[in-house]
Amino acid sequence: MSKIKFPTKILQPLRKQLQSEELKLKKRQENLNTEDPFNDGDRLNDNAAVDADAAEEFGHDRVSALKLEVDKTLINIRKTLTKIKLGRFGLCDNCGRMIDTDRLAIDPTVSKCIRCAVEK
Numbered sequence: 001m002s003k004i005k006f007p008t009k010i011l012q013p014l015r016k017q018l019q020s021e022e023l024k025l026k027k028r029q030e031n032l033n034t035e036d037p038f039n040d041g042d043r044l045n046d047n048a049a050v051d052a053d054a055a056e057e058f059g060h061d062r063v064s065a066l067k068l069e070v071d072k073t074l075i076n077i078r079k080t081l082t083k084i085k086l087g088r089f090g091l092c093d094n095c096g097r098m099i100d101t102d103r104l105a106i107d108p109t110v111s112k113c114i115r116c117a118v119e120k
């Protein structure tokens with residue numbers, strides 16, 4: 001297994017960046033929770049028209065999709081932070097080889113090398 005490690009001067013700012021990204025996404029998650037019409041406490045009490053229900057349904061679906069997206073990104077960020085801590089940043093989750101640094105430069109949270117990402 002590859003023993004190459006990224007220098008601290010690269011990992012330190014990257015960790016900071018990921019941590020601030022994590023915070024931002026957590027805020028976004030909270031905002032989405034309050035945006036979701038299904039979380040409206042008055043909802044059960046109101047005898048709204050069918051139209052309003054449809055609008056709520058649509059709003060809920062939209063918010064759900066956004067939430068899923070944010071969840072996914074958050075998981076990737078946390079996984080990457082863990083890998084940094086373990087000294088495994090930049091290594092493929094699947095085969096343990098170094099991930100192409102060009103790939104990491106575009107998205108530091110990629111977890112697989114190009115070969116494993118293509119093979120699936």
Ligand SMILES: [Zn+2]
Nearest residue numbers: 092095113116
């Ligand atoms: Zn791989």
